[in-house]
Amino acid sequence: MAVSQNWLLRPFQERSTQIFLGVLFAALVVVTFLHLFMPQDSALHVSAYTVTLLGKYLCYALLAVAVDLVWGYLGILSLGHGAFFALGGYAMGMYLMRQIGDRGTYGDPILPDFMVFLNWGELPWYWLGFDMAWFAFIMVLLAPGILALVFGFLAFRSRVTGVYLSIITQALTFALMLAFFRNEMGFGGNNGLTDFRDILGFNLRTDATRLGLFIATGIALAIGYVICRAIVASKLGRVSIACRDAEARTRFLGYRVERVQLFVFVVSAMLAGVAGALYVPQVGIINPSEFSPLFSIEIVVWVALGGRATLYGAVIGAILVNYAKTVFTGVMPDAWLFMLGGLFVLVTVFLPKGIAGLLKKRQKQPQTQEATA
Amino acid sequence: MSMLEQLTHRDRVFDFLAPVASPVDVRHGPILYMEGVNVSFDGFKAINNLNLTVDDGELRCIIGPNGAGKTTMMDIITGKTRPDTGSVWFGSRHNLLTKSEPDIASLGIGRKFQKPTVFEALTVFENLELAMAADKRILPTLTAIMKPEYRDRINEVLETIGLQQLRDRLAGILSHGQKQWLEIGMLLMQKPRLLLVDEPVAGMTEQEMERTAELLTSLAGKQSVVVVEHDMGFVRSIARHVTVLHQGSVLAEGTMDQVSNDPEVIKVYLGEEA
Numbered sequence: 001m002a003v004s005q006n007w008l009l010r011p012f013q014e015r016s017t018q019i020f021l022g023v024l025f026a027a028l029v030v031v032t033f034l035h036l037f038m039p040q041d042s043a044l045h046v047s048a049y050t051v052t053l054l055g056k057y058l059c060y061a062l063l064a065v066a067v068d069l070v071w072g073y074l075g076i077l078s079l080g081h082g083a084f085f086a087l088g089g090y091a092m093g094m095y096l097m098r099q100i101g102d103r104g105t106y107g108d109p110i111l112p113d114f115m116v117f118l119n120w121g122e123l124p125w126y127w128l129g130f131d132m133a134w135f136a137f138i139m140v141l142l143a144p145g146i147l148a149l150v151f152g153f154l155a156f157r158s159r160v161t162g163v164y165l166s167i168i169t170q171a172l173t174f175a176l177m178l179a180f181f182r183n184e185m186g187f188g189g190n191n192g193l194t195d196f197r198d199i200l201g202f203n204l205r206t207d208a209t210r211l212g213l214f215i216a217t218g219i220a221l222a223i224g225y226v227i228c229r230a231i232v233a234s235k236l237g238r239v240s241i242a243c244r245d246a247e248a249r250t251r252f253l254g255y256r257v258e259r260v261q262l263f264v265f266v267v268s269a270m271l272a273g274v275a276g277a278l279y280v281p282q283v284g285i286i287n288p289s290e291f292s293p294l295f296s297i298e299i300v301v302w303v304a305l306g307g308r309a310t311l312y313g314a315v316i317g318a319i320l321v322n323y324a325k326t327v328f329t330g331v332m333p334d335a336w337l338f339m340l341g342g343l344f345v346l347v348t349v350f351l352p353k354g355i356a357g358l359l360k361k362r363q364k365q366p367q368t369q370e371a372t373a
Numbered sequence: 374m375s376m377l378e379q380l381t382h383r384d385r386v387f388d389f390l391a392p393v394a395s396p397v398d399v400r401h402g403p404i405l406y407m408e409g410v411n412v413s414f415d416g417f418k419a420i421n422n423l424n425l426t427v428d429d430g431e432l433r434c435i436i437g438p439n440g441a442g443k444t445t446m447m448d449i450i451t452g453k454t455r456p457d458t459g460s461v462w463f464g465s466r467h468n469l470l471t472k473s474e475p476d477i478a479s480l481g482i483g484r485k486f487q488k489p490t491v492f493e494a495l496t497v498f499e500n501l502e503l504a505m506a507a508d509k510r511i512l513p514t515l516t517a518i519m520k521p522e523y524r525d526r527i528n529e530v531l532e533t534i535g536l537q538q539l540r541d542r543l544a545g546i547l548s549h550g551q552k553q554w555l556e557i558g559m560l561l562m563q564k565p566r567l568l569l570v571d572e573p574v575a576g577m578t579e580q581e582m583e584r585t586a587e588l589l590t591s592l593a594g595k596q597s598v599v600v601v602e603h604d605m606g607f608v609r610s611i612a613r614h615v616t617v618l619h620q621g622s623v624l625a626e627g628t629m630d631q632v633s634n635d636p637e638v639i640k641v642y643l644g645e646e647a
Contacts, residue, residue: 005518007515007517007518234514236515236517238495238502239503239514241494242492244494245493245494246490248453248474248490249486249490249492250503252451252484253504254478254479254509255509256473263511
């Protein structure tokens with residue numbers, strides 16, 4: 001088979017990517033159709049509430065793909081990816097706050113409500129520029145990217161790996177959570193940012209905007225997936241696996257392991273940031289609880305359940321677990337955490353390769369035949 | 374600080390500006406030069422005033438009892454361990470003590486580990502691909518393409534190490550001896566000037582050993598090879614020049630016959646086996 005020369009086009013030749021993109025786009029089209037053209041009282045009608053809920057799942061799926069890139073392929077178990085997700089979310093939230101303008105409770109044309117409430121005279125310098133969409137969208141990438149760059153540079157240069165790195169990432173997100181809880185930080189304290197009105201001129205409370213956000217999230221997931229797949233399918237992806245399995249050996253082959261780790265980590269953080277930015281307008285709020293260590297651990301559970309180092313496994317895991325969460329927290333709110341823990345234990349014991357491992361096993365037979373033919 | 378000091382020497386090219394991959398200068402003979410090297414771990418002297426030179430194109434065997442410092446010596450040459458004192462030069466231009474592991478690898482020093490270390494989740498072919506001498510920075514690696522000449526080169530090495538049949542199998546399924554060969558193949562892909570080979574025949578059958586001996590002797594001349602080995606029969610079959618290490622320093626040096634007749638050597642090492 002002719003392999004494409006262009007690293008970004010390579011994923012499209014892989015069967016798993018074709019299937020993934022096909023399923024994703026089919027889902028987007030079906031949901032859109034059922035939402036728009038089925039009568040309200042039909043059993044097949046998808047409500048705006050469900051569309052937004054699905055959009056939220058897709059955000060989580062993109063976040064899970066980002067975590068799988070660093071955990072599955074690079075062997076870095078990040079227990080702090082929620083921090084990058086939340087930073088992207090806050091960047092988007094700041095843009096949405098500035099869009100409110102004088103429609104807030106206090107009617108101040110520039111200051112968000114919480115600043116008026118705190119008697120702040122003017123906008124802090126780091127809020128400047130967030131009234132412009134392009135600036136905010138760049139910050140969605142840059143804020144998590146720069147944090148990952150600085151954190152990763154220090155950690156990987158000192159060759160911190162394994163459990164120790166996981167603990168530091170956990171501490172990172174915990175520290176950020178404490179910081180963002182403080183009112184003086186200027187991010188709305190424990191209430192966070194909310195009461196959003198519109199995005200790019202579209203009213204956030206209309207069904208059409210919600211559908212648009214859902215579709216945008218689906219496209220972002222597709223792009224993020226393709227970027228990750230392209231990295232994984234490139235020689236750099238194989239070097240990542242080499243770093244994961246035998247770091248010292250990779251170094252003696254002449255690769256700068258810490259730079260490989262840094263590059264992949266930063267790409268992953270930026271994808272997590274994008275996921276956060278799409279999450280915030282759909283759920284309508286961003287507050288410091290997104291930084292909570294528990295959330296970051298949950299992400300890892302999604303990936304483990306779905307299956308590590310497959311990318312699509314992360315998507316399956318994120319969607320299934322969150323769907324189960326929606327259902328069971330509705331039925332028995334107290335039992336959910338026990339169920340999640342039980343599920344995690346069961347999968348680790350009986351399905352060490354996750355749900356994706358089941359799919360792979362079924363595929364294996366024809367694949368080996370192909371290889372020998 | 375040393376970077377600032379350099380600024381005061383106007384006649385010099387700054388180290389950080391000099392191209393890393395400048396050619397290895399062997400006009401003066403040795404390709405590897407170690408002098409007065411000392412390393413201690415928590416008070417234990419692993420390397421004790423070690424002096425060693427290896428000439429360009431030479432095949433050198435290093436033997437010595439356990440704990441003689443053989444592996445530590447390789448760690449020093451490849452930049453994994455920094456000595457407390459002493460100097461280590463690659464040719465007469467590159468001071469290895471100032472360089473990182475990847476830099477040393479790209480200068481042309483390849484290393485085979487004592488325990489065969491291959492990337493088990495990758496195929497045999499991919500293992501060799503990663504080892505191939507190429508631009509190993511991030512973006513060139515990301516956009517790297519498999520050119521026909523690379524493929525030819527990998528196939529050539531596959532043939533040398535006799536693993537053509539297994540090229541698309543995962544390296545994890547290889548037998549111990551095959552892993553050893555794959556790792557030697559990875560060394561060859563790097564096109565190193567100096568090969569450091571730690572116990573290449575451990576776990577190999579008699580036949581495999583013979584082929585390894587053949588391969589290593591055929592490399593010498595074009596490349597310099599340093600072999601650390603326990604198996605005396607194997608050393609005898611390939612060695613022209615043998616160095617005996619004991620307690621972190623050189624005990625004796627010479628041909629296999631000279632060394633094995635040295636009373637000191639017999640006492641510390643060969644005597645145990647006889």
